[in-house]
Amino acid sequence: MNSKILSVSVIVFLAFLTIIEGMSLRGLAVDPRCRCIETESRRIGKHIESVELFPPSPHCKDTEIIATLKSTGQEVCLDPSAPWVKKVIEKIIANKKP
Structure with a gap:
């Protein structure tokens, strides 16, 4: 049970970091693509x-x-x-x- 909670927590944390990174680039007027x-x-x-x-x-x-x-x-x-x-x-x- 604890390993499932830990796995889900890690996935949610990584998704959160990905979203934050994308938002920070747009906030700086940097488009992350051509x-x-x-x-x-x-x-x-x-x-x-x-x-x-x-x-x-x-x-x-x-x-x-x-x-x-x-x-x-x-x-x-x-x-x-x-x-x-x-x-x-x-x-x-x-x-x-x-």
Whole structure:
């Protein structure tokens, strides 16, 4: 009987730790997975209002580039291997250098 109680207690404790860890990551505005499932490779440069670049992290091995569109405010994931996206990234990096 005691071993069953101990086993259930350990399982409940581990589940609690898992839930708390997931909540703490979201509370820090860290998503525990990649943001981009699909990427856009077509040229949409004239529709872009802003671009955010997210380097690889422990939660996502990919570099993610998220553009916000002017007209709708919708966020679109861009394909980092598309030639026009590479040029956008180069311009962003060049503008950030002092």
